[in-house]
């Protein structure tokens with residue numbers, strides 16, 4: 001039996017996975033940039049503690065879904081490089097999870113930032 005990995009190496013492998021997704025998936029980079037922008041907006045607009053929870057959950061949800069999607073794509077490409085209906089089902093389902101998470105994130109962003117953005121526009125115009 002293989003010896004268990006140390007906590008440190010488990011963490012390092014997880015970071016390698018995140019770096020792999022950032023390097024190979026443009027969508028992951030887009031999610032990361034949008035998440036940073038939304039976090040900056042949260043600081044600027046001084047959103048409430050509850051709003052922070054929703055915003056951070058939405059960002060984490062989208063990026064976790066994208067990481068799972070990347071993992072599914074890698075496994076499918078490994079085991080079924082040629083076209084197969086189950087390969088299609090696996091990739092499409094994983095992509096569906098990302099879409100669902102992204103829709104939740106957009107709704108969360110609108111609910112949280114709608115009023116402060118409107119107030120800011122009111123000041124500027």
Ligand SMILES: Nc1ncnc2c1ncn2[C@@H]1O[C@H](COP(=O)(O)OP(=O)(O)OP(=O)(O)O)[C@@H](O)[C@H]1O
Pocket residue numbers: 025073076080081082083084085087088091092095
């Ligand atoms: N082996 C396969 N068999 C059947 N259909 C496939 C297969 N690979 C991909 N597809 C179909 O093509 C679509 C796009 O696949 P692809 O691997 O390009 O995914 P992607 O989401 O565009 O990934 P990437 O982010 O790497 O561009 C899948 O959602 C699926 O419908």
